[in-house]
Amino acid sequence: MADLLYGLSSLGLESLQGADIFEELTKKEKAVEEGPVVLEEKDMVYDKKTTCPVCDTEFMYKSLKAGKTRFLGNAQDLRPVYEGIDAQKYDIALCPNCGYAALTKYFPRVTTKQAAFIRENISSKVRLHAYTGDTYSYEDAIERYQLALASAVVKKVKTSEKAYICLKNAWLLRGYAQYLAEEKHMPKEQLGAVTQLEKKFLQNAFRGLSASVASESYPICGMDEGTLDYLLAAIAMQLEDYDGAGKIVANILISTTVNPRIKDKARDLKDEIMQKKKEPK
Ligand SMILES: [Zn+2]
Structure with missing residues (x-):
């Protein structure tokens, strides 16, 4: 030039x-x-610093990098889908010193009494692995969810919070099954075991979230009534309980307070339920 x-x-x-x-x-x-630059999973995460509310240790955990991930949309049961990364893997904070773990949103919320329960029932016994990779593998993430569920039980958190961990764990296992199917890392029967486990977590998510509707006030896990009802219908659908899903959807569609976006999703779900019911068993 x-x-x-x-x-x-x-x-x-x-x-x-x-x-x-x-x-x-x-x-x-x-x-x-x-x-376009194709980002690898390791480029989409960073080490986020936090302080453990139980033992006061400062530590890092891997978290999604804002601006580096591309959100593609939600699956029918609201599972968020990103390009090239499974966001569920990165939503648990786990203290490497005392073993306390929780969904990142709930991690800082610990009362003095709950901290004592964690120290007594988890910190004194847990044997933690170090996560040394640039990213969390599915195996790492599954272990972190197990520890979060253990902490939630020991903390005696609300039913909805435990149910929400189960739901996210089910989403994680769905991602794991897809990964295994794509990479052909696992024989079919073992893949079936992962899918079975996903179903078990979905059943527990449904049980806990249904119970929290009666016992907790909205927002529940950040959801308003219409969104949570829709989610319950979508989980029932995943569990092949078409009658149960149909009943919840019918209530959403006659409600005057549910937002139009959720109503649209509920209509799509209704069509699919009708379709499924017509299919030979
Ligand atoms: Zn700690």
């Missing part, structure tokens, strides 16, 4: 001579030519 700043040397500005006056445009054009 011809030097547009050719006359600067005689004006004492030699250092600017030869500069690209449209540097930012050149960079953009180059990026378009090279195509």
